[in-house]
Amino acid sequence: MIVPPDTQQTQEKVPLFPSWNYWYALVTGWLLLLIALFFFITNRFA
Amino acid sequence: MSPLDWIVLAVTLSGIITYGLYKSKTTKNLEGYFLSNRSFSSSLILLSVMGTQASAVTFLSAPGQAYTDGMRFVQYYLGLPLAMVVLCITFVPIFHKLKVYTAYEYLEKRFDSKTRTFTAGLFLLQRGLSTGISIYAPSIILSSLFGWNIYLTNIFMGGLLIIYTVSGGARAVAYTQQFQFIIIILGMVTAACMVVHLLPDGVGLMDTLRVSGRLGKLNVITSGVKEQGFDWSDRYNIWSGLIGGFFLALSYFGTDQSQVGRYLTARSVAESRLGLLLNGMIKVPMQFCILLVGALIFTFYQFNQAPLSFNQSMVEKVSATPKADSLRHMQAEYSALSEQKRELVHSFIRGHQQGMVDEAVSAELKKVNAATDQLRTHFKTMARNTVAGDANDTNYIFLRFVVDYMPKGLVGLLIAIIFLAAWGSIAAALNSLASSTVVDIHKKFFQKGGCTDREDYSISKWYTLGWGIFSIAVAQFAGNAGSLIELVNILGSLFYGVILGIFLVAFYCKNIYGNATFWSAVLVEGVVMILFWQSDLGFLWLNVIGAVGVVLASYLLHATLFSKRLSAKT
Numbered sequence: 100m101i102v103p104p105d106t107q108q109t110q111e112k113v114p115l116f117p118s119w120n121y122w123y124a125l126v127t128g129w130l131l132l133l134i135a136l137f138f139f140i141t142n143r144f145a
Numbered sequence: 146m147s148p149l150d151w152i153v154l155a156v157t158l159s160g161i162i163t164y165g166l167y168k169s170k171t172t173k174n175l176e177g178y179f180l181s182n183r184s185f186s187s188s189l190i191l192l193s194v195m196g197t198q199a200s201a202v203t204f205l206s207a208p209g210q211a212y213t214d215g216m217r218f219v220q221y222y223l224g225l226p227l228a229m230v231v232l233c234i235t236f237v238p239i240f241h242k243l244k245v246y247t248a249y250e251y252l253e254k255r256f257d258s259k260t261r262t263f264t265a266g267l268f269l270l271q272r273g274l275s276t277g278i279s280i281y282a283p284s285i286i287l288s289s290l291f292g293w294n295i296y297l298t299n300i301f302m303g304g305l306l307i308i309y310t311v312s313g314g315a316r317a318v319a320y321t322q323q324f325q326f327i328i329i330i331l332g333m334v335t336a337a338c339m340v341v342h343l344l345p346d347g348v349g350l351m352d353t354l355r356v357s358g359r360l361g362k363l364n365v366i367t368s369g370v371k372e373q374g375f376d377w378s379d380r381y382n383i384w385s386g387l388i389g390g391f392f393l394a395l396s397y398f399g400t401d402q403s404q405v406g407r408y409l410t411a412r413s414v415a416e417s418r419l420g421l422l423l424n425g426m427i428k429v430p431m432q433f434c435i436l437l438v439g440a441l442i443f444t445f446y447q448f449n450q451a452p453l454s455f456n457q458s459m460v461e462k463v464s465a466t467p468k469a470d471s472l473r474h475m476q477a478e479y480s481a482l483s484e485q486k487r488e489l490v491h492s493f494i495r496g497h498q499q500g501m502v503d504e505a506v507s508a509e510l511k512k513v514n515a516a517t518d519q520l521r522t523h524f525k526t527m528a529r530n531t532v533a534g535d536a537n538d539t540n541y542i543f544l545r546f547v548v549d550y551m552p553k554g555l556v557g558l559l560i561a562i563i564f565l566a567a568w569g570s571i572a573a574a575l576n577s578l579a580s581s582t583v584v585d586i587h588k589k590f591f592q593k594g595g596c597t598d599r600e601d602y603s604i605s606k607w608y609t610l611g612w613g614i615f616s617i618a619v620a621q622f623a624g625n626a627g628s629l630i631e632l633v634n635i636l637g638s639l640f641y642g643v644i645l646g647i648f649l650v651a652f653y654c655k656n657i658y659g660n661a662t663f664w665s666a667v668l669v670e671g672v673v674m675i676l677f678w679q680s681d682l683g684f685l686w687l688n689v690i691g692a693v694g695v696v697l698a699s700y701l702l703h704a705t706l707f708s709k710r711l712s713a714k715t
Contacts, residue, residue: 144358
């Protein structure tokens with residue numbers, strides 16, 4: 100049976116951050132920031 | 146097009162083909178041809194993934210979509226960054242660990258042969274047809290604008306890239322995509338700057354944003370909630386984008402070989418992950434900027450008269466029918482309204498610049514825009530009832546603007562960009578169609594005895610050529626298709642949900658086996674088709690229904706019809 104490996108199983112060096120979880124948080128945070136910006140644009144110019 | 150435009154077009158396209166052939170040297174075996182020996186860096190993965198997703202339709206239709214429907218289309222991409230995170234956690238490490246050539250290979254290891262073949266079949270069907278549309282979409286627009294023969298344009302659009310795709314496989318595809326994508330971005334930035342530059346003196350970017358915002362084109366975030374409650378038939382809102390878009394992106398990037406084949410070429414899991422995560426960060430703002438070009442063009446046409454239809458060939462066709470008088474009357478009314486629009490928009494901007502918002506002017510401007518929209522709709526209806534052809538002019542808006550207002554040379558570059566964008570996605574599609582056909586079908590059913598690396602390499606090239614010819618043939622038979630960017634996405638949504646559901650069961654439902662999954666997928670695919678034909682449900686929701694449906698049905702069938710003993714692999 101093949102199970103989804105978690106980030107701990109990957110031995111390769113993670114660029115810039117101590118673990119991939121920081122990258123995932125960065126991408127999610129960036130998305131939230133974009134949504135907030137889009138929301139602002141919609142309200143500001145509508 | 147001027148001679149200078151032709152020169153720019155010819156030099157750009159021949160430069161890409163030459164570069165593709167130059168980068169064609171690869172190991173003559175399956176891994177070399179389809180995966181470039183798994184040697185690429187994250188930056189190459191990023192550009193290749195983005196180049197594969199962004200077809201010509203993206204650059205042609207998206208500005209037109211913003212022009213007609215506003216910028217809310219960007220919400221379609223909101224689920225993509227989240228999908229990249231899930232991909233990096235689950236899909237990428239598994240595919241790399243198993244060293245598969247195609248995503249569907251994994252399904253045989255996890256389930257059985259029929260589930261793998263069924264899923265590969267769905268992919269080949271969907272991707273084969275989509276690739277045909279990817280050739281037809283830019284060809285029909287270029288042929289209408291310049292009077293080129295559509296059949297020859299299809300052959301030119303789909304044929305030239307075959308030279309380097311057949312010759313160099315994944316390596317040539319990735320390197321040319323990298324080059325193509327840089328040219329595309331530079332061209333789009335130049336186009337955006339030119340729109341602002343062409344606005345009347347004293348009208349700046351903020352003024353254009355105010356105008357397009359006031360006229361409903363900067364509706365970037367919409368809730369989908371109407372007076373009667375949530376509108377499930379509304380295609381683009383934050384919820385369909387985040388949820389439906391997430392499932393669509395997860396399925397596209399996680400189970401569509403045209404994308405999986407890109408990041409399987411990475412030299413490590415880390416390079417794949419980094420490429421995909423950067424894609425998750427860049428894609429949404431990039432799409433926002435492309436749509437913004439459409440919103441800017443919309444404002445530009447407040448100061449300048451827009452054509453009644455951006456597909457000029459339709460106007461000419463209607464002019465040659467007994468409806469010509471009605472058309473003349475319609476055009477006179479349209480010109481008068483456009484003149485009114487120009488005066489109103491100037492006075493709206495003057496008011497804003499002096500710090501006084503005249504609501505009466507704003508309301509009148511909206512009214513006049515509604516009247517011109519109504520005339521455009523009347524023309525479309527008349528054209529549909531009178532002549533054959535594409536009455537929906539959404540896909541023509543951007544190029545019509547380019548041809549009418551861009552300086553010589555830049556027109557050629559922007560036409561070249563349409564070709565390059567098409568080639569990037571078509572080349573990746575042909576490479577993936579060939580890899581899935583060779584690995585999942587040919588070697589499994591027709592070549593069980595095995596063969597040499599040279600023979601594998603040769604067969605792969607023939608299949609790439611075969612899929613290229615098939616796609617051009619599909620393009621030759623493609624008819625009127627409305628907004629082509631939507632058509633491609635709708636076609637994907639019919640199959641992607643189910644394919645994703647199969648992979649979700651494979652990854653996360655450890656106790657469910659082949660039979661339950663296979664029959665669930667067949668059942669749910671039928672339900673998705675029925676829903677598509679019989680209901681008004683927004684197409685993004687089909688991805689959710691497909692994926693969740695397969696997971697739930699698999700559990701149900703596993704618990705009832707297929708016991709563990711019966712459905713376990715032998």
